[in-house]
Amino acid sequence: MKGNALETTQGWAVASLFRAAINKFNLKRICNIASSVLLLMLVTKVAHATGTDLLSSQNTTVNSTFGSGSSLIKWFYIAEIVMALFTYIKVRSPLVFVGLVICIIFTRVGFAIAS
Structure with missing residues (x-):
């Protein structure tokens, strides 16, 4: 039995499961949220770097x-x-x-x- 695995009926069933899983998640929205979180993390790092140690006297x-x-x-x-x-x-x-x-x-x- 020779040929491509996607040409068989079982291969198409597995491929359709992967396609359904990918379509279920909105990758563009996930990327937008992740980039927003990364930008917020960068801003907080600057705030922490410029702060002073308030407990140094203790x-x-x-x-x-x-x-x-x-x-x-x-x-x-x-x-x-x-x-x-x-x-x-x-x-x-x-x-x-x-x-x-x-x-x-x-x-x-x-x-x-x-x-």
């Missing part, structure tokens, strides 16, 4: 709140330990304490990034 406050030795970190550590003890009582698996160490490391890294 840098010491953020470092003292989230930095090493702050009380917030100590409360996070206490909460993690209490939750690990509660989970250990429920599950009776020592792997909970491995998770505690991982949580403490992630907390330390997160607060280091924040400060």
Whole structure:
């Protein structure tokens, strides 16, 4: 059996399905909307680039709140330990304490990034 696949009846049925799917979407309207969104994104980028940092004066406050030795970190550590003890009582698996160490490391890294 030789010939083009579109010459067969099954090929035309598949091609008509693709044609119906393409006709269902209005590509010109989608392109207009996408170009409008891209133009709006370009305008907002300029606005962000020319702005000033309003929170630059609060840098010491953020470092003292989230930095090493702050009380917030100590409360996070206490909460993690209490939750690990509660989970250990429920599950009776020592792997909970491995998770505690991982949580403490992630907390330390997160607060280091924040400060």
